[in-house]
Amino acid sequence: MGKIVIKAENISKAYELGEFSTGTISRDLERWWAMMRGKEDPFLKIGEVNDRNKKTDSKLVWSLKDINFEVEEGSALGIIGRNGAGKSTLLKLLSRITSPTTGTIKGRGRIASLLEVGTGFHPELTGRENIFINGAILGMRKAEIKKRFDEIVDFAGVERYIDTPVKRYSSGMYVRLAFAVAAHLEAEILIVDEVLAVGDAEFQRKCMGKMGQVTKDNGRTVLFVSHNVESVKSLCDTAILLHNGRMHENTNLADAIKIYLQQNPENDRGHFVNPNPPVNLEVYFKQAYIKQKGVVTNALFNDAPIDVHCQLQCNIPMKVSLEVIVRDHNGLPLLFGPIGLTQQREHELEPGVHQMVIRLNPPYLAKGSYFLDLIVAETGKRIIDIHESCLGFEIESSFIAASGWSFEHNRGAGAMLLNAFSYFEDELPAVH
Incomplete structure (x- = not known):
């Protein structure tokens, strides 16, 4: 067993909610009338546990409860869980931005964290100045930072703008420089939240490669939060799964991902x-x-197309590409198409609500359980919104299985079938 660099013992984090005031006489009357009829108070607060589906009179909400884990030097730990599970709160505790309500966290070495776009950078200072300030915060000498400076700038790809105030940077430039600083300066522990989604696909690949390098070659420790289970699989040795502020016990990487993919109550x-x-x-x-x-329905047959109806909110005019990824019950991607590869996938959207349909043409899936990822991207540039395994369905019978050929016999590779999907906006051809 390697040297332990992070040890969390019985940590919990509670936030106290202020007194909830309705603010208007009409709402006060609504509360009184509900109580008179023996109904639930419509203005109850969420609390006690980190479950947004439960209401209580409590003034406390426990974002994390009784978390215990250890991280070895040179390992990469994935932290996964649905939105609101407590992932970001845990990273803030580990980064020492806030303190746990109960329990202790012991860390060995300097910590570089990238939790949000803009964290740690002063908007009025240039990229060059922010690099030196971040290095100084980590306890590095000026000579050490100078030694790494050119490598940082080259990795971020901001040579032309390095002497420009970072407030003028795009969000992509901002996060590229922030990640480059965190990854190249000599911190023993690197903590990365989901901010990498802001960067384009090429930069995301560079980041994944760099994080793998710092663990394998440099012996540094990485804590990585992501909804992208493929990224977690490729980078991490171990994982912890959070759900409503609590940690699933005794789960290895594969089990944690499997449970995570099955957690969404809507996909049933x-x-x-x-x-x-x-x-x-x-x-x-x-x-x-x-x-x-x-x-x-989610009980499907393989003799007819499967239509995925999506409602999108567009806030500015833009060209987008819409995709789904089909996964099996273990999270293995089976069917997918590269975003923006063909003009058929590109849609010009105006501000407003849009109804889109992706049709999975038969017969591509064998009998079994499947999950769908939904992805919308700015065509050819970057992913904007992604929801993993947010829909689920069951293939009840399959002509593929009867013919003896199915993806179940070709596990591990996945498939990219460009003719598997058709794309429509508003109007959908009839199915007979």
């Missing part, structure tokens, strides 16, 4: 509603559902 109904719409994004999914032969 073949219907997805975005619980926390990211209203600041240019375009995002509001909801989606699966239809076959005009019926909303």
